[in-house]
Amino acid sequence: MPEKKTRERERDAGVLVVGLGRFGSAIAGTLDRLGQDVLAVERDERLVAQWSGRLPLVEADASNPEALEQLGARDFGVAVVGVGTELEASVLITGNLVDMGTPQIWAKAISAEHGRILTRIGAHHVVFPESDAGSRVAHLVSGKMLDYIEVEDGFTIVKMRPPKEMQGFTLAQSDIRKKYGVTVIGVKSPGTEFIYATPETRVSANDLLVCSGHAELLERFSARP
Structure with a gap:
């Protein structure tokens, strides 16, 4: 029993990042x-040379399960598969990590089909960096939102300027939650610290709001003059 607990503690520590393209290297x-305790794995000699000395790094082909075993992949509680453009390699690496029982596997996908395959073979989290970034930028350039983060199933958090109908009023007076179905989490006034919102929080024209709610409701609310 003590040996099992020790092993579990070891697996809780560290993140294994496979692939040092733009996505993997950023992570x-x-x-x-x-x-954080991180180990990067890359098979491309050019990328290995580029990142050598800058990151804890091992040159290896992670699509080979024996290579993963030799570099101690089983000791990591979290693995990130940053390989996306090579579909076969992405699937093989993810499958190897699933077979090893890695507790958390984050895998990059470049298409919906790719994402479905990764989910079916056991990836716990599938990330679509290009699609997610494109969606986020579209929301930022098309309205008044200053930042946009979709959390899950449409639930979204945004940073925005207050519509005119809120300016000079408290949150209780403007009652936007009842009117628009969105919640003001906090308010940032110029030169002051961020504060969590209360019904008595008064909003001015120069404030920044942090709001949460369903994406469609937030889009409508942010479009208010």
Whole structure:
């Protein structure tokens, strides 16, 4: 029993990042800067040379299960498969990690079909970086939103300027939750710290709002003059 607990603690630590393209390198670099225990795996000699000395890095072909075993992949609680353009390699690597029982597997997909395959073979989280980024930018350029994060199943958090009908009123007075179905989480006034919103929070024209709700409701609300 003690041996099992020790093994579980070991697997809880560290993130294995496979593939050092733009997506994988951004994740590995950020985790490393945050002080996380991260190990990157890359088979392309050019990318290995580019990142050598900048990240904890192993040159290996992760589509080979023996290579993953040798680099200690079983010791990681989280794995990120950043390989996307090579569909076969992406599926093989993800499948290898599933077979090893990796507790959390995040895998990059470049299409809906690719994502469905990764989900079916056992990836816990499938990420569509290009599609997600495109959707986010579309929302930012088409309205008054200053930031846009879709969390799950349409639930979204946005940063925006307040519509005129809110300016000079408290949240209780404007009652936007009842009118538009969105919730103001917090308010940031110029030169002050972010505060969590209460019914008594008064909104001015120069404030920034952080709001949550369904994407469609937030889109309608942000389009208000």
